[in-house]
Amino acid sequence: MSEVKVHAGSRDEALAEGAAALGLAPHQVGVEILESDEDGVTALVWALDEPAAAPPAESSSELAPGESQAVAARDCLAELLRLIGLEAEVRIAAETDDEVVLNVSGEDLGVIIGSFGQTLNAVQFLVNLMVNRSGRRQRIVVDAGGYRDRRREKLEQIALEHAQRAKNERRGVILEGLRAAERRIIHTVLQNDPDVVTFSEGDEPHRRLVISPRTH
């Protein structure tokens, strides 16, 4: 993947300059601010992996035909953060056929994450609705400062600890207050453990996950 470091007056200028240096249109590159001071910004600009078919799109919140959905989602999220009053950068961290991962970096990430990721999940939900209006094409995952990976690790640890307790005490252990995606992580971690079974019971929002010792 080609990338270039540029110094410019603003993020937008850096993006335009970087794109030009790479011989690409502005919507075909990602930008991340490395440093900013009174003179402007030093930014890293890199080419995004996307179909070359994308024509230069006009700036519009509506998805132009052929415009990458990842770029539309990134721009949508960046505008949301600007209006919330956060100085944050959004970059496309990963893109596959059915998923785009956006990562927010900057100060005050706690504001955008919220307690237990509540705000991050609301933002993710809204961005998905806003950019997938003409039928869902790619799921948009919104992350901030690697929060989702840290949360995943924490949930994996919780899964293993509670599975051990279920085995030791020979009884079912209940986990409450998890979202569907979080329960799925627990189920996945334990699906190959021959000594426990996991299932969910009850109705949202009080659905709970049970880790139960397997009777041999």
Add this chain to the structure above:
Amino acid sequence: MAPEPQMAELLDFIVRGLVDEPEAVKIVEVPGRRLTVYEIAVADRDRGKVIGKQGRIANAIRTVAKAAATHGEQHIAVEIVT
């Protein structure tokens, strides 16, 4: 200098992105002594698009607006009106 949240613009941007008739979207700011109420009005046929099943979309809008308000040390409420 940290930028301030732009609450009405934020709600306008979100709601316009959700509905079929963005030109019918109206955000009214009702300042109060203790809290500022933001009233969202949309075309009748778009109401479901800003409320969602069991109010899920409306609640997500509130969560994001509250985060912005807390960031700007404001007290707000968000209502969807006809």
